[in-house]
Amino acid sequence: MDERAVRRARLLSAVTLVCCAVYVAVDVVAQILPPHYSPIHQAESDLAVGPYGFLMSLNFLLRGVLTVCLLSALAMLVPVQRRSWVGMISLGVWSVTSALLAVFPTDILDDPRLVPHPHPTIHGEIHLTLATLGFVAAALGAVLLSRSLRRVRDLAPGVFTRAVAWLSLAGLAVLPLSAVVDHAGGLGERFFLAAVLAWTAATALTAYRAAGTRLSGGRGETLGAPSGTG
DSSP states (O other), X not given: OOXXXXXXXXXXXXXXXXXXXXXXXXXXXXXXXXXXXXXXTSOGGGGGSSTTHHHHHHHXXXXXXXXXXXHHHHHHHSOGGGOOHHHHXXXXXXXXXXXXXXXXXXXXXXXXXXXXXXXXXXXXXXXXXXXXXXXXXXXXXXXXXXXXXXXXXXXXXXXXXXXHHHHHHHHHHHHHHHHHGGGOHHHHHHHHHHHHHXXXXXXXXXXXXXXXXXXXXXXXXXXXXXXXXX
């Protein structure tokens, strides 16, 4: 494998890890700042509406960038015949939809402080559609890529990585229920996002270590029969 490609993959993996940390920090700051939306009852997207909404909009863009960085690193490290193309495309959809959320702000229709309650807008409907598509793609991509990466020894996901991949899928399944039961949709969404972000960081860390091993003379041994259908 081209040494320059491995070095780029290592750099992109490191960038992904840094971006994950920055994403969490910005999310916390945006949550603390006015207008103090409820993390239990209100979606993360609501943080993009208000005097400091630009912070969450930038975070949406950052989420798209860090996902592209991880995808690029994996494309450089995983042999073509070992890739899960469905998984990689799904993660690509997650990246694009995340970035587009910054362009189409959400509608806040359930905040009791808003009187009279506003009506849905076109950009709000687009935001909801993008978020739904992106959430499904993120969970699907995490699970499928975790399965396919087991065929590459130095990229094989550990127990934690596999667990958070499946937790993202479980979180996606219970997300509609959490919005109905005690109006805890915000909490359910944050659980899902935390699982996806944890999977992203864990996979990036594995890729960073694998690239380092290959640069030092080690080899990523593939396991099992070739598969590219994921």
